[in-house]
Amino acid sequence: MGEFPVAGARLEADVDRQEEVAKMMLVERDMPIEMDDGIVLRADVFRPNDGRAHPTLMTYGPYGKGLAFADGYPTAWNKMAEEHPDTVSGSTNVHQCWEVVDPEKWVPHGYVIVRVDSRGAGRSPGFLDPFSARETEDFRECIEWAGRQAWSNGKVGLNGISYYGMNQWRVAALKPGPLAAICVWEGASDFYREAARHGGVLSMMLLNWYEMQVLSVQHGRGEAGPRSAATGELVCGDQTLSESELAANRADLPKFHRDNEFIDAYRERQADLSHVDVPLLSAGNWGGQGLHLRGNIEGFCRASSTQKWLEIHDGEHWVEFYTDYGVDLQRRFFDHFLKGEDNGWDEQPRVQMKVRHVDGTTEVRHEDAWPLPGTTWTDLQLDIDRMHPGAATESVVSFDVNGEGISWTTEPMEETTEITGPIACRLFVSTTSTDADIFAVLRAFDQAGNEHVFQGAIDPFSAVTKGWLRMSHRELDERLSTPYRPFHPHRRESEVIPYEIYQLDVELWPTSVVLPPGWRLSLTLRGSDWVYDSAPETRLSNFKNAMQGSGPFLHNDPSDRPSSVFSGRTSIHLGGKHKSFLRLPIVPATRTWTVSSASSPSEGPPEKE
Missing domain, CATH: 2.60.120.260 (Galactose-binding domain-like)
Structure with missing residues (x-):
């Protein structure tokens, strides 16, 4: 593979860009956000250096806000940069992290970017329990905090891939006051059916994911964990705990998943889509078999929101979020709902998808509903x-x-x-x-x-x-x-x-x-x-x-x-x-739809499961 700019690199071609970024963007690390039980979570805030109030885009998750994309996920980063150069162009990538927006592509556009390390992960202390009710409450409190800040216009949007999308469904159901729009990019909405168990069969993905992607950045790893390429600071906090201390400070998720075959044990991790009424853009991937695709479609169909859109693309899980195609779609959506811009989004068809052909090409199409009318x-x-x-x-x-x-x-x-x-x-x-x-x-x-x-x-x-x-x-x-x-x-x-x-x-x-x-x-x-x-x-x-x-x-x-x-x-x-x-x-090949006898009427209003 060729050489690409990685997070933290000071390539000669990037010096001018870095100086330009430094002038227009304020970066505040480890901002404290106190929860109702006294735990103080830590957030990085990237905002325009203009003294004005702006809308916020927030993520909350366990991957370590200081871990560079290129360092934590090198094969994914290098493949993306090589095959899709627009994903890394126009940025120094020094602030680029896994599955969250690049501040250099959003702050100049008038957004505040807030990244919160979830409880027990990265630089946030506490008991690590991914997708728990406690995490969802933390997320709600972080949204409320952002809406109160002097640099905020009072509107908060949520954006991000996978984990950073999955927890959006749950927190949106709690209806935080400042929450104005969510963009769930390849994020499951049904934790049991789409992540934990497929048709009742235990999926090994979550067990391996917890070990490789979450525990590796658990808070308390200190010197045993990675360092931030952007700051040189320890990604997992300054304290180094023993393995037994770390184990005592986290949920045993593998045991939980193995011990619980039925859905009742997962209730607190299930999203109540009937309570989600915020404007939403749900973006799925046709190749997402085993995680996310079903949830993006179910979330779109079953959420109570009257202003909701579905987008479905193809390709690798993390790529389209960062391409010009993906960033443009996200910006138009958030500009309309967080800035109030009359940019034509209200005329956007409810479904946009890339239809796949066997030669590897896709055809962008727009539809009015899911399933497609006239199927x-x-x-x-x-x-x-x-x-x-x-x-x-x-x-x-x-x-x-x-x-x-x-x-x-x-x-x-x-x-x-x-x-x-x-x-x-x-x-x-x-x-x-x-x-x-x-x-x-x-x-x-x-x-x-x-x-x-x-x-x-x-x-x-x-x-x-x-x-x-x-x-x-x-x-x-x-x-x-x-x-x-x-x-x-x-x-x-x-x-x-x-x-x-x-x-x-x-x-x-x-x-x-x-x-x-x-x-x-x-x-x-x-x-x-x-x-x-x-x-x-x-x-x-x-x-x-x-x-x-x-x-x-x-x-x-x-x-x-x-x-x-x-x-x-x-x-x-x-x-x-x-x-x-x-x-x-x-x-049908023609747009004169023919409905067979097997067709059924559209589903009624979403119901609580």
Whole structure:
């Protein structure tokens, strides 16, 4: 890779820029924000040096406000800078940190940037417990604090990727007074279904994430932690605690996730979207299978806000937030709601998305609603080894839980076919055991029969989309389910009797892809995570496992999937009274929409889960 300006670097070409930035931007480090229980959190404030009041953009999170993007996440930084030079141009990048805005691109535009180290992380003391109710209350108090400052115009907006988006849903539900708008960029809104457990199956991502990205910057690491490239100060505070002291000062999240299979234990970490009524821009990623995408769409659909917009892009998880495309979108949104600018945002279509083509290009489109108006919901019956719109032969197909699974493939597409929207799969399943996990993978194959994979948000070898469901979690919430998006309450276990046949409605996460004539779709069902066999050795610095099609979203914890239960054979029953099918959202080639008999009316007002 080439050489790129990294945080803290004093390249000759940057000297003039740094002097210019120093004149127009005041930087205040470790500003104290006292919480209601006496804990003092620390924030960095970047603001215009003009003596005027401005709107605030705030983030609150556990990644260490002093840890440079390039130092903490070098592979992500270098790849982004090389492939998307606009993400690092126009800035010295000395203040650039992971998944938050670059002050040099926002302060000159008339914004105050506030970064708060969450309780127990970075330079903020306290008990570390990510996504807890205490954190959400802290966030609310920080927003109230910002709205009272002399440099504030009284309006606070929230912006940021992933963690910095996920906690926006929760704090917005508390309705802080100064909160005027939120931009949730690739941020899950349903902690249980999108982060902790997929279809009831434990995701290893959070366990590994906690160890690698959070505990490495826990407050109290002191000299054992990193230093800020911008200031030289210790990122995790000046005190160096022992490992036992650090352990005593944090929640044991791996144990919590392993010990709690059902949703009630996660209540304080779930966002109440019915209470979110602030103007919002929710930005998702088609490649976000396993985290965020579903939440960005569900947040948009189910929030009570009357002023809400959905954007969906592609590419790596962290990139589009920093590109000119992303920054322009964010600025127009915040300029309208935090500055009151008449910039045309009120005429922005409610949905903006980049429709994916198999050649790697995208097409920016605007729509009025989600799912897309006029979608033709098309049911493909599963029939022995293929899937098609007609009736299926009565039969049973089986697979070994620890094997490669089974697949159904369409006939070649007769014409260019766009699939954009949510996907559902109804299966009639039996097992030789007392429980079973279904891993559903939608895949694309070209005219020659070669599989085509996509750049996911994390994994560069991603399928079209995926879904998961544990058989004992098959119960449906009829109130929140739709024909295209089944909703499972995950409140209790439903008995699984060996060899009994049960109906399973599997939610596959939304997707967008345009398939040329001659291409085929394939649905694969397995008893374990899908692996793209042709993936070369590919790793990122902030993830434990290699990228092989499922990214860091693996489901292989032996305590959650003991071999004594998750073994044997799983059977899919087809045809007759067991109509197993895949429901696809086909977007007609013309804009004269045709609605099939499977179409359903739009969902009603959001309801509290």
